[in-house]
Amino acid sequence: MKKRVLSGLLMMMDAAMINIAVVIAFYIRFDGAFSGRFAGQYIPIYTDNLLTFTLIKIALFYAFGMYQNLWKYASIEAVFQIMIAAFVANTGVVSYMVLTQQGHLPRSIYLLMFILDMLLVGGIRFSYRATRGLREHGFIRRKNCKRVMIVGAGTAGAVVIKELKIHDNLNYKPVAVIDDDESKLGSKINGVPVLGDRYHIKKVAEMKQVDEIIIAIPSGFRQELKEIVEECSKTKCKLKILPGIGELIDGKVSMKKARDVEIEDLLGRDAINIDLEEISEYLHNQVVLITGGGGSIGSELCRQIATFNPKKLLILDNYENNAYDIQNELRRKYPELNLEVLIASVRERDRIEEIFGQYLPEVIFHAAAHKHVPLMEANPQEAIKNNIFGTKNVAECADQFGAKRFVLISTDKAVNPTNIMGATKRVAEMLIQSIDLTSKTEFVAVRFGNVLGSNGSVIPLFKRQIAEGGPVTVTHPEVTRYFMTIPEAVQLVIQAGSMASGGEIFVLDMGEPVKIIDLARNLIRLSGMEPDVDMDIKVVGLRPGEKLYEELLMDEEGLESTKHDKIFVGKPFFTDLKFLERELDILSDLLLLRDQEEVKEYMVKIVPTYHRETS
Structure with missing residues (x-):
């Protein structure tokens, strides 16, 4: 009209x-x-x-x-x-x-x-x-327009500037360009001057009264992007980042597609290369079961495995809402996928046997577990029932019904554990290593650290605290953790599964450890505020069972590289299944007494590396 x-x-x-x-x-x-x-x-x-x-x-x-x-x-x-x-x-x-x-x-x-x-x-x-x-060009001023700095004077930066100038509805005015190429200093990109390199970002932002910074380097390496984001975070400007270069080639670049800079952009790791052919060989046309399939790791496993056309994908979860969400998502994205959702608890041996007998899964990813350290310290019996006996039920059924491969999702907290959650995950590793000796099924574990954005992780907590006006709470200024994004972790888990020969503990390269307090500061800066000025950071003390530092490998395990540069393998060293079965029978009886201290004390006997004292 x-x-x-x-x-x-x-x-x-x-x-x-x-x-x-x-x-x-x-x-x-x-x-x-x-x-x-x-x-x-x-x-x-x-x-x-x-x-x-x-x-x-x-x-x-x-x-x-x-x-x-x-x-x-x-x-x-x-x-x-x-x-x-x-x-x-x-x-x-x-x-x-x-x-x-x-x-x-x-x-x-x-x-x-x-x-x-x-x-x-x-x-x-x-x-x-x-x-x-x-x-x-500034001769006629638009009302209330945002003054924008573009980082990147290449093709992408030029496209962004042109689009900002053309589209009035975006209400942006590009006022400066930043680029590390000295030959471009003093030149103009679509009428906007190049005023310095990345180390001039803060100075130029103040001089030009910049409101927003757009990072237009879609082909940049992650480490380079990390450093640029860190420099941008020193300003109080809102940050956005341009999509990948593929969209530029297709002529699809649009400021509407530019997203806010996330904490993942500060990890500084380049994209992971995976062997699609090798993965496809053990997943294509197979019946794949994912326990805990509605959780953070489990649901991402479902998404990625669905792309390899399994014969049937079984999602098992005890919590119906999460399972329902991932079911709807997969049916929408993969209408041809043979998918079934099973509501069940891994604790119930009869139900697990029924499922294995009916569907005969060939590949199992066991992600069902209780993982929250403070909650499990207060409820050790529940951690043991789920993480140990639940794993025992699924692993024994995998052996009984002739599954080809069983992949346990483990954690760095299983190494020299100082909390009951880590101790239970170490017992789960011991279980699959010992069962592997006599089974035709290949049992392996994949061990990694924290994943960004997972349910209950520190990042959503920090974001919520920032949204509520603070303070942001950290347990100790020296607490350090390994971090990886959920898709990265799952890609490597699936790749590690393709390498299994039985009994290994695969250890993922988590990059450099990160101080939690640094994560908090970066998140505050990404929100356009200055830590300890606009937003307080409060140290609240270590929680029960919490370490200052996490480890990824035990001394006894050794470490060998694999053909994938981000996956390492620790050799199996626990193989005494009879000892473990005897100790677990005693532990099962102790659970009936409901004595938390006695249960924790007995866990030290099963896992000698478990140190109950907070270190």
């Missing part, structure tokens, strides 16, 4: 310009003597055909698309379009006069009409473009 109104308005303006052009042509041709003898004989010819002239030209302008174009983007191509349309329109008028034999106008009048049509009709269109250009 709006477009029709604008086209109608433009037609009326053109009608006026067409006739103004005739009047000016007469004025020029007859030196302003409209009432003279020569002018007097031609003016009636024009006035008699005024409406016809106008309709012919408007009709031909319309035929040449003069009312379909978006003239705010007028360019050199539009100039040629106007020239051709004006020439054809005036030729149409001359042809009409010849065919109808209504007399004739001087040839100079037709020539002047052609020239003036181009100037006046084209002028209307380019006046709007010129006004926009003045506004873009």
Whole structure:
């Protein structure tokens, strides 16, 4: 509707310009003597055909698309379009006069009409473009527009600047460009000056009163992006980052696709390479069971495994809401996927046996576990029931029903544990290592640290505390953890599963350890605030069972590299299944007594590396 109104308005303006052009042509041709003898004989010819002239030209302008174009983007191509349309329109008028034999106008009048049509009709269109250009270059200021700094003076940066200038509705004004290439310093990208490298970001942001920074380096390495984000975080500007270079190649770059910078961008790791062929060999056309399939790791396992076309994907979870969510997502994205959701607890041996007997899963990813350290310290019996006896049920059923491969999702907290959760996960590792000795099923564990954004992790907690106005709480200024994104961790888990020969504990390269207090500070900066100035950080003390530092490998395990540069393998060293079964029988009896201290004390006997004292 709006477009029709604008086209109608433009037609009326053109009608006026067409006739103004005739009047000016007469004025020029007859030196302003409209009432003279020569002018007097031609003016009636024009006035008699005024409406016809106008309709012919408007009709031909319309035929040449003069009312379909978006003239705010007028360019050199539009100039040629106007020239051709004006020439054809005036030729149409001359042809009409010849065919109808209504007399004739001087040839100079037709020539002047052609020239003036181009100037006046084209002028209307380019006046709007010129006004926009003045506004873009600061001669006409837009109200309440955000002043933007672009990091990256390459193709992506140029595209961003051009788009910001074209689209008024974005309400952005690019005022500065940052680039590490010294040869670009002092030059201009689409009219915006390059004012320094990444180490000038804070200074330029203050000098130019920047409100927002857009990082436009879609092909950059993660470490480079990390360093740039850290420099940007020293300002109080809101940060956005451009999508990948693939969208640039397809011409799909849009500021609407630019996202906020997330804490994951500060990890500084490049994309993980995985062997799709090797993974496909052990997942394609197989019945795959994922326990804890509705959780953070389990649901991501479901997403990634679904792409390898399993014969059947079984999602087992005790919590129906999470299972329901991932079920709906997978059915929407993969309508051909043979998917079934099973509500069950790994604690219930009969139910697990029933599931294995009915579906005969060939590959099992065991992600069902209680993982929250403080909660499990207060409820050790529940951690033992779920993490130890639940694992025992699933692993023994995998052996009993002839599964090909069993992958246990473990944790760095299983190494020299100082809490009951870590101790139970170590027992789970011991279980699958010992069962592997006599089983045809290949049992392996994959051990990694914290994953960003998982349920109950520190990042969502910090975000919630920041949203509530603080303070942000950390347990100790020296607490250090390994971090990885959920998709990264799951990619490596699936890859490690393809390498299994039985009994290994695969250890993922988690990158450099990160201080939790540094994560808190970075999150506060990404929220546009200054730590300890705009937002307090409060140290609340270590929680029961919490370590200052996490480890990924025990001394006895050794460490060997694999063909994947981010996956290492620790050799199995626990193989005494009879001892473990005897001790677990005693532990099962102790659970009935409901004595938390006695249960924890007995766990030390099973896991000699378990140190109950907080270190």
